[in-house]
Amino acid sequence: MSHTSLSPADIAHAIRNVPDFPKPGIQFKDITPVLADARLFAGAVDLLTQNFKPGSVDAVVGIDARGFIFAAAAAVKLQAGFVPVRKKGKLPYKTHEQDYALEYGTATVAIHVDALKPGSRVLLVDDLLATGGTAAAAAQLVEKLGANILEIGFLIELSFLNGRDKLKGYPIRSLVTY
């Protein structure tokens, strides 16, 4: 439910392209100007949550690290809990881990074993969908705990990387597509 006249184009204008960060050839999508603008930040959270009423989601799961920012705000708005999926080695308690492929090598994400109740209704959120490996691994962790993913939301989608192919079967929402 959105109470704002803000459009995804307003958000798109604020996203800053940083060439060759963190390495040559990568166009980094810098969302800090969106966060710094109260109207854009609130509008982005409204758009990410617009399919859901407060109380209809049990937990918003955010992906380390920029996903946390939007997921936490969405959780408060939806009167849901917030659950972090973190890079391996950061969570203090017992975890489940999931490996996924990077361009070179692999990475691992983790979730606390008791972070979600079986059957709980989850909105999964990250800032950006690139190849989809990170979100697919996070989705596997959520499902390992027996929770149900209602939707996966991203501020940005790099559609030329075909990340959706790794997320077949999940409703996907992205606000700004390149």
Ligand code: AMP
């Ligand atoms: P992937 O697993 O390839 O979909 O990568 C998604 C993760 O990497 C997200 O958590 C993003 O924050 C980060 N990421 C990948 N590419 C970019 C980019 N061009 N700009 C900013 N963040 C990126």
